Amino acid sequence: MSADARAAAATPEKIVRSSRDPEELRRRLERWLRARLPHAEPGVTSLQGTSANGMSSETLLVVAEWSEDGKRGPHPMVVRVAPAGGDVPVFPSYRLDHQFQVIRSVGELTSVPVPRVGWYEPDASVLGAPFFTMERLSGVVPPDVPPYTFGNNWLYDATPAQRRTLQDATVDVLATLHRIDRPEQRFAFLDAGAGGASPLRRRLQRSRDWYEWVAADFTRSPLIDAAFAWLEANFPREEGPPVLCWGDSRIGNVMYRDFRPVAVLDWEMACVGPPELDVLWLVYAHRVFEEINEALGLPPMPAFLRADEVCAHYQALTGYPCRDLEWFMTHAAVQFSIVGLRTGQRAIHFGERERPADVDELLYNRAGVARKLSGAPWIG
Numbered sequence: 001m002s003a004d005a006r007a008a009a010a011t012p013e014k015i016v017r018s019s020r021d022p023e024e025l026r027r028r029l030e031r032w033l034r035a036r037l038p039h040a041e042p043g044v045t046s047l048q049g050t051s052a053n054g055m056s057s058e059t060l061l062v063v064a065e066w067s068e069d070g071k072r073g074p075h076p077m078v079v080r081v082a083p084a085g086g087d088v089p090v091f092p093s094y095r096l097d098h099q100f101q102v103i104r105s106v107g108e109l110t111s112v113p114v115p116r117v118g119w120y121e122p123d124a125s126v127l128g129a130p131f132f133t134m135e136r137l138s139g140v141v142p143p144d145v146p147p148y149t150f151g152n153n154w155l156y157d158a159t160p161a162q163r164r165t166l167q168d169a170t171v172d173v174l175a176t177l178h179r180i181d182r183p184e185q186r187f188a189f190l191d192a193g194a195g196g197a198s199p200l201r202r203r204l205q206r207s208r209d210w211y212e213w214v215a216a217d218f219t220r221s222p223l224i225d226a227a228f229a230w231l232e233a234n235f236p237r238e239e240g241p242p243v244l245c246w247g248d249s250r251i252g253n254v255m256y257r258d259f260r261p262v263a264v265l266d267w268e269m270a271c272v273g274p275p276e277l278d279v280l281w282l283v284y285a286h287r288v289f290e291e292i293n294e295a296l297g298l299p300p301m302p303a304f305l306r307a308d309e310v311c312a313h314y315q316a317l318t319g320y321p322c323r324d325l326e327w328f329m330t331h332a333a334v335q336f337s338i339v340g341l342r343t344g345q346r347a348i349h350f351g352e353r354e355r356p357a358d359v360d361e362l363l364y365n366r367a368g369v370a371r372k373l374s375g376a377p378w379i380g
Contacts, residue, residue, distance in 0.1 A: 020084060022047055025060065025127055029079065032126050033064060036119065040066035045074070057094060057268060058083050061136065076136040077118065082129035088346035090339060091268060092213040096130040097122065098189060102270045103134070105186065106244075110176050113262050137263040139255030147289040148252075149301045155251075156301060158259065163304050166259040168313055170251055173261055174278045175317035178243035183272050187244055190271050199242045199273040204231060206271070207331070211338050218345045223360045226373055227334045236324040240274030247271050249278040250285040251305075276328040279314050283307045284332035287378070291368045307379045329378040330369075337363045 026047040033042040046063040060079040065072060082094035100120040107114045118133035142148040142155045149156065155163065180186065184199070196202035211224060247269025255263035271277070286305040293300055307329075311322040322328075344362030347353045360366050372378060 020049075020058070020128065022049060022060075028127055029060075029062065029064075032121065033066070037066055040068060041072075042066035047079075057081065057096070057099075057266075062133075077133050078115065078136045079127075079131055079133050081127055081131040082124075084128060088342070088349045090342050090346075092210065094129070094268065096120065096132055098270070099267045100132045101189070102187065102244075102267050106177065106180075106264075109180050112173055112177050112264055114264050137255055139257045139262045141255055142251045144252050147292060149286075149289040149293050150298060160302060162259045163302070166251070166256060167305055167310065169260045170249075170254060170282065171279075171310055171313045172317065173254075173264055174246070174249060174275070174282070175314060177246060178275050178278070178318065180244050183244040184242050187270075187272055198239055199271075200236065200239045200277075203271055203273045203277060204235075204331070207335055207338070211334075211341075214338055214342045214345070218341065219359050221337065221341055221360055221363065223363060223366060223369055223373075224334060224337050224341065227330060227337065227369055230373060231327065231331055231334065234327055234330075236327055238323070240276060240320065240323065242272050243275050243278075245271050245273050245275075245277045247277070247281075249282045251282070252285070275314070275318070275320055276322050276324065277331075279310060279322050280307070280325060280328035281332045281335075283310050284329050284336070284378075287329075287368065288336055288365045291365060295367060325379055326372075326377060330372055333365055333369050333372065336365050337369060340364050340366075 026044050029047065030042070030044040033044065036042075042064055043066070044062060044064050046061075048061050050059050050061055058081045060081060062077050062079050064075045064077060066075065080096065080099070082096055083089040097120060100117055103114050104117050106112050107116060115134040115137055118135070120130075120132040121127075122130050124130055140154055143153055151157075155166070158166075184191075191199070191202055194202040194206055196205045208228060211228070215221070246264065246267065248266050253264070253266040254261045255265065283305055290300060307325060311325070315321050340363040341359070344353070344359075348355050356362065363369070368378075
């Protein structure tokens with residue numbers, strides 16, 4: 001089988017994300033809008049799900065119309081809905097109110113390009129789960145399925161200078177976000193109920209709690225268990241300053257125009273913690289795709305999102321030198337492994353694959369984690 005054929009077989013064209021009926025959602029959303037805007041005669045002319053990047057909250061692309069200032073016109077929007085419990089959600093809980101508040105605060109306090117949020121609806125009876133609305137922006141996103149590292153897409157085909165522009169502009173977003181003052185006070189709600197004596201301890205405990213929830217609903221992963229033991233044994237002696245972390249700082253969660261961010265999306269994993277949580281997540285998220293290329297015998301993507309370059313640019317912007325890179329890369333790897341375990345369970349649930357005899361086969365980043373646990377460094 002050729003490399004291209006192996007790549008196609010490894011990355012399905014469509015991933016099942018929801019069992020909800022789009023037409024029923026459209027009717028329900030229209031009724032809700034009519035209650036919100038009783039004098040504007042709103043209607044929902046189009047509602048569709050998306051097969052774009054992201055495996056957590058359900059994203060609906062909506063075109064509504066209503067009368068405003070005597071004129072009737074379209075109002076494109078995005079509706080983010082917590083997933084249905086029967087659809088094997090990635091996370092144990094979805095605080096859409098927290099996401100709404102974080103996005104709104106980031107938009108008010110920084111120049112980070114986030115969509116303007118509209119309404120938050122806590123009543124699950126409307127669409128089957130809480131949801132919020134936000135403006136619909138346009139741009140291009142580095143694809144996840146198949147990964148942009150496979151080629152034949154706008155990012156892979158870009159020049160080295162264009163890719164460097166994208167890389168540096170994305171790090172600029174992190175630096176700007178991390179400058180928000182008093183993050184522990186402003187975003188205390190993100191840590192409510194979390195155990196741990198420090199922001200990083202609380203982040204690690206949340207990761208562990210997340211894994212235990214997935215394992216209880218499915219099965220344990222020997223590789224993830226071993227990786228958690230490594231994280232505990234090598235916990236950083238000194239934590240960096242607490243900042244608001246985006247939490248899922250992948251380029252696949254950004255819309256770009258001319259290789260610069262125009263919309264920073266997907267804030268489910270936002271937390272307060274040291275800067276390395278975001279900076280090394282950005283690096284590791286790319287590393288995962290590079291490992292998939294390696295496993296499939298595909299050529300590597302030209303130098304991009306290297307840890308030394310990303311950390312150097314972040315330090316030039318903020319004055320902060322990232323530390324304990326191996327620990328934060330491993331923590332990112334563990335979280336990606338948990339996602340792989342859960343989305344593998346989802347694929348089994350929807351009949352997209354059979355349950356493997358070795359559960360660690362569900363972890364698409366398995367090889368890299370195993371190498372790390374055998375003593376090989378991530379960076380070097």
